[in-house]
Amino acid sequence: MAVSNWFDQLNERYWESGDTDDEVRFALIGLGWFTVDAALPAIKASDRCRATVAVSSSREKATSLVDDHAPLKHGITYDDFHEGQAAEHYDAVYVGTPNGLHLPFVETAADLGKAVLCEKPMEATVERAEAIVDAWMDADEPLMVAYRMQTDPVIRRTREFIDAGGIGTPKYALGEMSQVLTRKILPDPEQWRLDPELSGGCALIDLGIYPLNTLRYLLDAEPRRVQGMVTSTQEMFEQVDEYTTFEIRFGNDLTAACVASQNSHQSDQLRIVGTEGRVDIDPVFFGDVAVSITRDGEQLTFRNDETDQLEEEFEYFATCVLMDREPFADEEHGLTDMRTMDAIYRSAETGKSIKVTDTAGQ
């Protein structure tokens, strides 16, 4: 198999777009920087998405966003949303609030019969993530968890390359995602990411979820058992994990060793090593993606600078809504990450390896 054949068209989508001129109208819930500076531009750039409603805890914030960003037309509060206001103006909601506030918006969307694109992690605790799954039990519309790596063309092609035996039998993986939170995101020590009620954790929940979920996707395998070590040395991280190392045993016997840190120089990589070769994705999680294939003593590197991950994510989700398709990352998929991360935290607390399926119990 010629390696270059797998990676020579990286501006292609590698998912079926189908044929439609329809659009999905979005209500944006939670107007933090990611919604405004990342999600909204992606929606504007996409062909099948249109942002029409802005939902915030503050009416002023919502209306001010509407004033600045056509085609947004309706600025409403969280309470307005739960009362069904402006429901005729959107087909789907994008939930971009702090993690621990996702659940009520998903419940209301279920009641209103709207589709949901929910930011990751799905919620702050396993219990609340399970409540999302319950709330969605009878829904006709899709719920997708917003794993932006899964719609990146480089990642999608790498998945097919590995599945086709491109590196022989995959044996193990290394993963890493780190940043200095207060420099990269917000200097404020009062931010919600440091509040365990709102976040459910910090380094693992916010960053470690990237190597965890991307490995699940690339290897088409699910975590069976995990162990981890959590460290917090700074006062700011007194209630959440500053950095976390963890190991995952997947169902196919492959194991992974990973690290996530909220207080280290920016650093990210994913390496998957098989019997016949190696895949390196570095950089991987901060927007730019480059894949290197090492095999038979040669290394080839491929990158794609043309694609915006979030635009792809929104377009893929809108296509699922319009074509009546089940998204790959549905609520059960999101719950598995929640259970896995909960098991890693419990392993760090107890000093024991934890079965991932055990997490619902004690």
Added chain:
Amino acid sequence: MAVSNWFDQLNERYWESGDTDDEVRFALIGLGWFTVDAALPAIKASDRCRATVAVSSSREKATSLVDDHAPLKHGITYDDFHEGQAAEHYDAVYVGTPNGLHLPFVETAADLGKAVLCEKPMEATVERAEAIVDAWMDADEPLMVAYRMQTDPVIRRTREFIDAGGIGTPKYALGEMSQVLTRKILPDPEQWRLDPELSGGCALIDLGIYPLNTLRYLLDAEPRRVQGMVTSTQEMFEQVDEYTTFEIRFGNDLTAACVASQNSHQSDQLRIVGTEGRVDIDPVFFGDVAVSITRDGEQLTFRNDETDQLEEEFEYFATCVLMDREPFADEEHGLTDMRTMDAIYRSAETGKSIKVTDTAGQ
């Protein structure tokens, strides 16, 4: 601190040679491929070492090596060695037998008053490694464990760079060393590395010891607690670990996530991430060493192709012998690795994180 100043003289030794014209004469014990193809040429190339005696289980093998390689002069058997034959012709022994056979040669060397350069791991079990420490208790000569990374100039300079704050406060590390054992070393499924009595383990003991020990050296920190996952999928690895992932919590709160595999495409790296920057050493463990420093948005890479790691190792050891200095990697240093690896194996068996200092107990 200008990064380039730290790495611009990588053919220098970065250890004090002292002034002497004396030599150390070696008896080579265990004449496998590593002794013959790696250690012997390094001794020949070095200024202060001379190989004079060859010791093998087979008299024929010993005398045939002597015939082919001047200045080797005396070919003797293991029994001859233990009886003190040819003892007047060497000052130090190089112990290059399978791991589980090191102890009696060290004991005899102690009785004969010879210095010892002992291959790593120090032995096959903690108990036998402790017996080496006991045997060496009253010795006047140095015992050094043969960690070749510690005398590599790139590694030595990187250690000083990190110690001087080159990447801020180190927070975590990733390490990896993998090969396909049957392709890289020996195709024979009967080889001693697959026999737990002789080896004490496989992926971790033989390869994982590299990231473990090199991190100890680079970070000037000792393992306090570990956990690990051991996997063997092939019949050949029925009694030993085919691949192992492990986590280490060091005394300075830094944690590391590592992998070692004896049945994966060759792959190695060491990454240390601090608050202000990152050190990548890739490649690192298979002979070639290149270090990249990432800081302030810039990456600089340094390599040194002029130095032979084993020649440096022998020369450093000989200098310790001649100058009456204690080697950095003495028997206590080697014992810590044995205890750490034993704790990782016990963690994998029990599913619990293990204190490294606990290992001498149950």
